[in-house]
Amino acid sequence: MNDVVDKTRDLAELEVDTDALHEEATHEATLDVVADAIRTALAAGDTATIRAFLESHETADVATMLDHLESADALAAMRALELRDRANVFGYLAPGCQVDIAELMGRHDLARLMSAMSHDERADLYKRLDPVAQEAILPGLAKAEREDLRKLASYEEGTVGAIMTSDYATLSPDMTVPEAIDALRHQAIEAETVYQAYIVDEERRLVGVVSLRDLLMARPRARVRDLMDTDPVWIHATDKREEAAQLVSRYDLMAIPVINGGDRLVGIVTQDDAMDVQEEEATTDFQKVGSVQNLRGSVREAGIFLLYRARIVWLILLVFGNILSGAGIAIFEDTIAAYVALVFFLPVLIGSGGNAGSQAATLTVRALATGDVRMKDWGWMIGRELVVALFLGVTMALAISGIGLYRGGAELALVVALAMVSIVVLGSLIGMSLPFVLSKLKMDPATASAPLVTSIADVVGVLIYFTIATQLLPMPEG
């Protein structure tokens, strides 16, 4: 409608509705308007306006806006900001955009930017640069930064070390409360958080943790050693990152200290990073239940080969699982030849077993993952599942037997109803038990994907259905 007005709108007067920025229907158009206004201001060399505009928005939103620009424009716009703000915004950019912009920057500029970034984000960026760029920026950094960067970047993906940051606040145990608060004030510019401070001895071994809240509430003459928690929750740098997220969540920590092999404090994982890990891990589990394996990172950015590889292994395995169903059918070819009407009910019967099984597997996988259910619960879970599945099976048998009656008379209806109850019960028990079995075998319960459960339930369903049919229906003389 007012495209022309929008396109020439002055950045100085532009009011961006943050909700519009994130809502499905409006975000694209909103970002286009912002991008045009920024480009116009860039062309006019109006740095002051760009700076005022960017500073008036949340860092995460600024990053969303810059992600939408060409790398060169995004870089030019970011230059309007002070170094520290620029480093903050840069840390929020999409990984791909970070690399694109880094490649446009001179090595000196990039090193300066990286010095100002938070230590974990700086290490993440470093890992994404190609080896030539990595070597190029190192000389621009101070020695301590260089070592910090190499150390943080050296931890394997998926470990606590790979997500921790080394810019935490430390205190010494003999400080008085005012000294400690003063020390935190001086560390506040650099440290990721000053609300938790870590107390280390001369060998940098963690001896305690104290919160700024406790420091504030303490008598001024008290010393850090009297206030600190000497037995804080901590984790090893080589532990799995999801364990850090679990500890942060269980103990409601603002950050968890990270220790290396020599018991020295090497970093912290903050609550917001733990939240990100929790979301990514939920995604991985989610994909496993859909039998997609090891697809880390963005689906949007994944290449064709990556997607193919994440899916083909399970598909091929399941093909051979399904062949078993076909083989099951082949055993009963005589029965089928005598009653072709039986084939009509084949999809609904084996489908229902798979569906009930998928439901049971989904509930169990997630309950095991969140700790809602444990191994010891298996026994009574089976008992309860049996009851639930019986009710489900009977309801579904009632729904289907009318059609059985219509298409093949009372005998066929009986066969179909009996098969339905048995198949739903067995499918449910399989779906519920498989995650427990996998867990017992030290495998990931989430491997009990809906397609896997469906394939197993299919074979069982074919055998049950045709066995009942062969027993109950009068067979023609062979």
Add this chain to the structure above:
Amino acid sequence: MNDVVDKTRDLAELEVDTDALHEEATHEATLDVVADAIRTALAAGDTATIRAFLESHETADVATMLDHLESADALAAMRALELRDRANVFGYLAPGCQVDIAELMGRHDLARLMSAMSHDERADLYKRLDPVAQEAILPGLAKAEREDLRKLASYEEGTVGAIMTSDYATLSPDMTVPEAIDALRHQAIEAETVYQAYIVDEERRLVGVVSLRDLLMARPRARVRDLMDTDPVWIHATDKREEAAQLVSRYDLMAIPVINGGDRLVGIVTQDDAMDVQEEEATTDFQKVGSVQNLRGSVREAGIFLLYRARIVWLILLVFGNILSGAGIAIFEDTIAAYVALVFFLPVLIGSGGNAGSQAATLTVRALATGDVRMKDWGWMIGRELVVALFLGVTMALAISGIGLYRGGAELALVVALAMVSIVVLGSLIGMSLPFVLSKLKMDPATASAPLVTSIADVVGVLIYFTIATQLLPMPEG
């Protein structure tokens, strides 16, 4: 092995390995040992030892230990703690245990405990009590607490209001930095967090937010009004709780302020509560993909009827979906009668379409939920999926056509291979598109469950397979 030693072990000497407390294999045995030791100490009336033991562990761990005791014992053990610690532990207990223990307490005791609890946990407990107990405790509370409780408990489940807490710290804009820090010091006992403080005017409208970090770093003569962020991120009490979690995660907030209809500040949602919401929402999405609907809360504690209801609707709907596959087969009864060998490949062909479709649906549902992919990406996602699915289909056709050749010769092998490629491609496109379609229809994309996609892919698979067979195989004269 050393059961007897364990059973009589003295609580004063008991060392609990916190990892053992949470690990699958050891937690039950560890909790049994702790429970026995606590019971022994209770029988001996050794309150001091119980208190020392409980105080030496993290609150969350103490709650885990008490959850494992009989309610009466748990209550007796908790009485060893000071009121504030007792209230903290109580807030961490499992919801069912909280209610059981509350029912054992006198109304006066319970009211005193609830006064000391954090406001959101107190409101959650209140909602779980039966109406008689609710009425009984109200007179024991101060008027302000009563009103706060009624207000927090009045918000509908699933809203921001139902998870927010009203114990936040406030400052007035004219305070100097030392005055503000002093005010926070006094609010530190009660407030959920003092690291973010909220600035309100006389009508309690939110006018700004300031962090303790900024207060610490400011010049002493600065005033709160100069330091505060006057345009903070906030949310309405009636908004959905997952929106609060998303904002906390997107902007890395420690807490988000909550506003009512009259723009007044009524509460905050802290980062740890946002983390819990994020996990619960991931669980709900997870269950939807397994076609389990509206099963809130613990699977472990869910009753049989609740589980039945959460599963039956989709199962019945899918039965009628699968009937369509049966009807599809019925159309081709002549073809089947002529080539019974075709039935052998039916499960693997329709199964593969369903499996590939489930994978595509799973990837898309989660990518839409995390914002990785948006509506506008549908077009090129289809293009990419077409390529990936073609590669998948060809690989699977190669895997299966050998068996086709063996069982039915070259013609059958060709039919099966062609059907496989077509079915995998169509199944994938359906699985990928369904979440987008649902989203377009303003429905939850997660409704595109694996079972639903499988059912649709089944019908399509049957039609494709037998159509190809009827076209390519020489039919006997009718």
